[in-house]
Amino acid sequence: MTGPHIDEEPAEHRRFDRYLQALETVAEADETNLVAAVLCDDDATMADSAVGRHLDRRAADLLTDPQFASWARTMTAVIADRDFLIRRLREWTLLRTIALGKPWAAEELTGASDWFQRMAATTQIVTSPEALRLLTERGRTRRVRNAASRRLQHPDESGRC
Template sequence: MTGPHIDQEPAEHRRFARYLQALEAVAEADEAELVAAVLRDQDATMADSAVGRHLDSRAAHLLTSQAFTAWAQTMAEIIAERDFLTRRLREWSLLRSIVLGEPWATEDLTTATDWFQRTAATTQIVTAPDALRLLAEHGRTRRVRNAASRRLRQLEQPS
């Protein structure tokens, strides 16, 4: 189907695509400024979504790097007024703590979002038996509990 209106994307879709492209290509030195600029967009939901994707990508890339802490602090200042983004960044920091064997609180894991619990239960980088056991027993969804149980069995199998 074609026609005069079918081929036209709404302006926010074009901006979203441009933001994703710019965030993917941004130099480290310019990242904070660009994230702040995106968050000033008139469509807060679209801006949060673009920045959320960027946070997920960068956090996953930096997860075990020493640079993660400074990056997370910078991002936390920029996104402080955005509840979803703040929670997502906090959960990436929790995942980092689990992966690196740093202290974490049981309550943080059991009250985390479905996204976090699913990510922690399924990602191969999480090898902490105590975290996986907690998710296997107290994960919010059956999917999380089953995935955590599978990961525990994989870890317990002799190599």
């Protein structure tokens, strides 16, 4: 194919990259406004994806930090009408709950997304034998069940597949 626009990256790809870069470097005080601005983009799928990556990065960074709860409440208010983002933040909160040894329900773990179950089965931050046993027995995918089983058998290993 030839033509003047073949080698050009689509505009939404450029915006997505700019959003990711801005979200990566945003000051804590400006984070809420930037997330809200990104979510105003006409391409809702692209905006959700950029904000989703940001939530994943920030939640992982704050997972055991006492500031996590406040940050999660603030983000919940900003993403309130975005079902995927709300679910992802709720699952990060569940991951934190399990990692900190706080009470959780089996239904939360078994009803969570494949992404969450994979994270819980493979991340070293989750050391709960109860959670790993439940994932070994009732994880949605073979990959999750095997990873959880390995973690139970070899708790000191990385847990990566």
